Amino acid sequence: MDTIKAEIYDIIESAIQAAVAAAELTISEMPKIPFSPTKTPEHGDIATPIALGLAKQARMAPRKIAEIIVTHINLDAHPTIRQIDIAGAGFINIHLSDNYLYDTLQIIATMQEAYGTCDKGEAKQLQIEFVSANPTGPINIVSGRAAAVGDTLVNLLNAIGYNAMREYYVNDAGGQVDRLGESIDVRYRQALGEEGLEIPEGGYQGEYLREFGKTIADTDGDVYLQLETKERVAAFRDKAIAHILAQQKSSLERFGVEFDVWSSEKAIRESGKPEEIIELFRDKSYLYEAEGATWFRMTDFGDDKDCVVIRSNGEYTYFVPDAAYHRDKFDRGFTTVIDLLGPDHQGHISRLKNFVKALGLPDDWLEIFIIQWVNLVDAEGKRSDMSKRRGQFRTLDDLIDELAEAVGEQFAVDVARYFFLMRANNTHLDFNMELAVTHASENPVFYIQYAHARCCSIFEQGDEQGITPKPIEAVSLNQLTEPMEHELIRKLAEFPSTVLLSAETREAHRVVHYLHELAGIFHPYYNQHRVLDPADMKKTDARLILIQSVQRVLKNGLTLLGISAPTSM
RNA sequence: GCGCCUAUAGCUCAAUUGGAUAGAGCAACGGACUUCUAAUCCGUAGGUUGCAGGUUCGACUCCUGCUAGGCGUGCCA
Structure with a gap:
């Protein structure tokens, strides 16, 4: 795509220069030529609004300028271009030849799991620090969102050639964890029957700490009471941090997120x-x-x-x-x-x-991004507070447990990750747990996964009928003449630039939307056109190549998001 | 008070960073399984992009001022 764009850029630029040389156009300065995406096939494959931009300095109607530019392009000299139109206010729409479209399939067949990647990052060392939740309780849902986003961003950055790694900063020192130790001390002594104790100001009310304190009392009895308060609190603090950290780690692993480095604030302090x-x-x-x-x-x-x-x-x-x-x-x-x-x-x-x-x-x-709130919304649409201090939060594990009941463990993680990734980071996300569970089977993630499963199913069916995909060199791709097939290929061609943009803007949701759109072209195609047709093997062979490509891009995209690509559903 | 974020269809969100007729999914209504998986498809309906100005050939996007919500704001992290 990039080489094509560069070629088109040169063609348009020299056309403008030729027009200026022929004194048909008067401009003071050669502008940068912008390309705008085409939303519909009638607008061709690549479009440029350059004529609109030149209108002022050339003192001429945009459409007229576009016409002049186009007359200076010799189509016969450029086989990549099939046709050039002028449309709307003066857009120059460029239709590429079908061969260019078929090149995309060739590239996918060659690159396979590397399709979508590039080396733009020049192997530079990059680090993303995320989650870094205080070791004062389980991973909550907001942290879950950060986990999904951070993990995916690392995947994306690695895909465009960076050497990115995941890091977690453990706040295992300072006032917050001291309050944690004090809170457990209270729970511990309460478990031993002491009355009239209250969680200190700024302490932690969570139920999990009550259990933790009770566990200590149950297993070790009152031995800790012999320590000075300060030592006891410190002991509880360290015990709790180790315990909670291990718990956080396993919650994150269950969610498919593994950190490369766990840094300790305590170690930094020391x-x-x-x-x-x-x-x-x-x-x-x-x-x-x-x-x-x-x-x-x-x-x-x-x-x-x-x-x-x-x-x-x-x-x-x-x-x-x-x-x-x-x-x-x-x-x-x-x-x-x-x-x-x-x-x-x-x-x-x-x-x-x-x-x-x-x-x-x-x-x-240093780049800093805020991962916005996840509001838990109940069935009536009322938002609930998720303050950790008051202990009224929902954990990531709770979420996955509930989703797992509805759709199974593997899909539960897929659904949760998808849910967290589908929105821009800086928007508040309303999470309606009831809706998420009851509607789990209608989640848009399945729409994409189902598209992948359908691709797989075609090959399975083909196998049974003795039809196997041929190597792309042996296939006549010009059998792919349906408008929907061209639309599919155009979408497939967009994948690398979507990955690049998504990584560079640190906006993972773009890949999510891309995959949804791709599936949104594939499903109607699947419904309207049969791939396996023993009566027309030439067409079947070509379509199998197309399906392989769709399957490949869906899989590559889902992998970037940390979502599985099931072969059957 | 000041700073940051947000405001788009009934709901939840997009819009390739200033481009063509603002798009999806839910929810609603009507259709399609003897044919590669109906977790699908086809169709109908849904909009003064919070309000008021400004810049521009062109604005959901940029600027100014409002309004509403969220978060933050000298010894918590």
């Missing part, structure tokens, strides 16, 4: 890097003392408020290990780092970016 950061900031005069605390001059970086980096009790705020952690990422050699943050980290973006700037790292080195 590495000495935070001290180096503070020293660096001090040297650069970014810090000052006030109200007993140490402040960072965030206002120097355009923020409206300074912020505390060392609290009056001498402890770092989370900014310091966080800055140190990003410094560490840079030292590990990543050319670009992408953080996917939860919606409650809104205010964190500009500050983190400013810290990165203060560290002297390149501006575009």
